[in-house]
Amino acid sequence: MYSKKLLEEFTNPKNVGIIENADGVGQLGNPADGDVITIYIKVKNGILEDVKFKAFGCAAAIATSSMVTQMAKGRTIEEAMHITKEDVAEALGGLPPGKMDCSNFAPDTLRVAIEDYQKKNKV
């Protein structure tokens, strides 16, 4: 069963949406598997000034996306790259055993968005 904290995050997710002219975009998953997360980032002076997401997936996918965007916002790129699934799971009061795989998904998508930014800016 999901923790209270995760359910709260799932029902009232933060940072839902799209960033127009984002500096980096990451997307992982596919509709046939039942989950897709897209993360948009805005970067200024090496800091993630804004982070937004869109997600199609289970309650854990949505809650972890919301959590990872909040954890990344205001951090340096280096710090954001190193947010782990354990960090996210812990911030949500734990995940049910069968759902630990989903928690990888949001931080990985964030890393894809950052790599996209780095590629575009040849950092």
Next chain:
Amino acid sequence: MKRIYMDHSATTHVDPKVLEAMLPYFAEKFGNASSLHSYGQEASEALSLSREQVAQTLGAQPTEIIFTSGGTESDNMAIKGAAYMCSSKGRHIITSVIEHPAVLRTCEQLEKEGFEVTYVPVDRDGIVDLQFLEDSIKEETILISIMHANNEIGTIQPITEISKLIEGKGIILHTDAVQSVGKIPTDVNELGVDMLSISSHKIYGPKGVGALYMRDGINILPLLQGGGHERGLRPGTENIPGIVGFAKAMSIAHENLEHDSRHMEHLRDSMIKKICGKIPHAKLNGHEKKRLPNNVNMSFKYVEGESLLMLLDMKGVAVSTGSACSSKSQKASHVLSAIDPGVDYIHGSLRFTLGKENTMEEVDIVVDLLEEAVIKLRQMSPFGEDI
């Protein structure tokens, strides 16, 4: 918060009349039906009466009823028991791709033991392909097991037609009627089946009890060895309170079948219509008419079923989903995969299963909450913008 239960295919509450019938058999009439004294007689009388009641609702003889621990056991007993008994005659079994795991996993186990199993596909409406089934029959076929009604999409299978197809061929016909009993007629002679599985907790009876109907003249090997209970086919001291409750639940369901199913069918059709009217890109899974009176299974494009279920649960509405995200271990339901509603729909399914006590008012509340939840999730979805 007022809670609304629309997951009656998962389980039902115990009917107060059922509970009342069971109560004396816990502390007062607690005897072992095999004992010779008066305590034993009380229990044994209750057991006989229950057997008669269950048989009557199925158009069967009391000697044809074997009490079990529920649907899973009945399915295992019927399929393995018949396969082991007939293995010298042949080792081929026919079933369908949309069976409950209690049947599918049992057949897979038999495959490991050297039996050959054909899994008959279904059409887009979730009805088994009769032609395919007929073409699959061969000399070595000993058993056909096709469910009467599907637990996820509620589709009703042509059991009577199958029984006619195999008339005189000496093939045993088993049906899993766990979802159909109490909702549509299940007279064993009209269906033409040799074996039929029932579970009590789906029809307002207690959990952990059920029965296997087994036609006179059919022989199976028992899965358990022990005393001579249930003619040696299912040894173990009988669960008298459970059996009494189960029989009472069967009687009530049988008596009210027409009334209850008409009521639920009315709610079902109205619910489907309202959902389709309010929510764009919603799709009914399974045949529109050949379905259980209480089953509404719909998919919503660009929405994932589990998150939809969770949002409804937060509002007090209990439903279920056949879709689980397939990242790693979790897979889309085998039933939905079989009818293939398309990649945009397959993970967005929700199953509402109505009960005899649900009302039109509840249907309206649930449809409104559902609309709200779908909109919310589509706004979050990376695909949702174009609708």
